[in-house]
Amino acid sequence: MASFLRIHPSIRAALAANKPIVALESTIITHGLPSPANLKTALEIEQTVRDQGAIPATTAFIDGKAYVGLDEKQIERLAETGKKATKTSRRDVAGILAAGKDSIGATTVSGTMLLAHLAGIPIFGTGGIGGVHRGGENSLDVSADLTELSRTPVAVFCSGCKSILDIPRTLEYLETMGVNVHSFNASGEFPAFYTASSGSKVSQVRDIVHAAKIIHAGQSFGMQNGFVFGVPIPEEFEQAGIQIQTAVEQAVRESIEQGIDKRGKEATPWLLQRVGELTKGDSIVSNRGLVLNNVKVASQVANELQKLRAKSEEELKEEAMQGFSPAFPNGHSSR
Numbered sequence: 001m002a003s004f005l006r007i008h009p010s011i012r013a014a015l016a017a018n019k020p021i022v023a024l025e026s027t028i029i030t031h032g033l034p035s036p037a038n039l040k041t042a043l044e045i046e047q048t049v050r051d052q053g054a055i056p057a058t059t060a061f062i063d064g065k066a067y068v069g070l071d072e073k074q075i076e077r078l079a080e081t082g083k084k085a086t087k088t089s090r091r092d093v094a095g096i097l098a099a100g101k102d103s104i105g106a107t108t109v110s111g112t113m114l115l116a117h118l119a120g121i122p123i124f125g126t127g128g129i130g131g132v133h134r135g136g137e138n139s140l141d142v143s144a145d146l147t148e149l150s151r152t153p154v155a156v157f158c159s160g161c162k163s164i165l166d167i168p169r170t171l172e173y174l175e176t177m178g179v180n181v182h183s184f185n186a187s188g189e190f191p192a193f194y195t196a197s198s199g200s201k202v203s204q205v206r207d208i209v210h211a212a213k214i215i216h217a218g219q220s221f222g223m224q225n226g227f228v229f230g231v232p233i234p235e236e237f238e239q240a241g242i243q244i245q246t247a248v249e250q251a252v253r254e255s256i257e258q259g260i261d262k263r264g265k266e267a268t269p270w271l272l273q274r275v276g277e278l279t280k281g282d283s284i285v286s287n288r289g290l291v292l293n294n295v296k297v298a299s300q301v302a303n304e305l306q307k308l309r310a311k312s313e314e315e316l317k318e319e320a321m322q323g324f325s326p327a328f329p330n331g332h333s334s335r
Contacts, residue, residue, distance in 0.1 A: 008069025
């Protein structure tokens with residue numbers, strides 16, 4: 001692994017100093033937003049993380065190496081490559097690493113979670129997760145993000161799954177796979193990306209401290225599943241979001257009529273592009289707004305999580321001095 005994994009010096013320093021870090025995906029740069037909005041937004045996302053006192057760790061596969069933390073030139077290269085980059089989830093990793101020089105792999109939610117966990121980063125901020133596609137009960141078109149969430153202990157802060165998907169079935173799938181799903185909505189409803197509520201209820205999280213406690217408890221206990229925290233779209237974008245959802249429904253109908261819904265990983269970028277066309281760019285503005293808000297919340301939670309970890313370490317030291325060693329009933333140490 002060491003021959004392939006490249007962790008940026010700023011990330012290594014932050015890990016060594018126990019500073020809060022937020023992992024970031026790169027498909028939003030290559031596939032999620034058009035140029036020049038993609039580069040501008042990528043840099044704004046990183047700055048938003050810094051403004052909250054955390055360290056941004058954008059992930060990507062470049063020239064046959066897996067990077068956790070990018071410099072500005074690498075981000076510019078991703079933006080210039082655009083949709084020519086390979087969308088990289090867990091199944092694509094070996095192939096993109098083997099491709100070597102001149103290859104570009106943009107990390108999906110799945111790919112980002114994988115790299116974040118390998119680097120020791122427990123928090124990830126993004127726009128939305130993948131899910132069960134509409135008609136997925138027949139096509140079995142289910143995003144690899146959901147499987148990754150069932151086996152990789154990283155907390156993902158997002159505005160729900162993209163509204164082009166089947167949200168109720170996505171939540172049912174996550175429940176079956178044992179994934180913690182929470183919402184910052186006062187109603188407890190899971191967000192629907194462009195709108196604050198989907199109509200589907202999940203566990204409510206009160207605030208960033210509560211979210212940090214949930215993550216800390218699960219990870220300290222050794223749970224190997226991920227977490228999803230739904231962050232509703234900011235109110236200033238919600239009215240436009242209702243109109244955008246109408247365009248989403250039209251785009252979904254068109255994708256079915258044209259057979260695009262059966263093209264696998266091509267379907268989502270096409271739908272997002274079509275929604276952008278139908279809304280004359282309003283969806284791009286809303287997308288940018290919700291992503292910036294999500295990474296802001298993720299950064300705040302990352303700060304609280306580090307405080308909890310530091311406090312927990314102090315308590316364990318005190319208990320050790322008193323001769324107490326926590327262990328599971330089968331005799332295995334909890335550490």
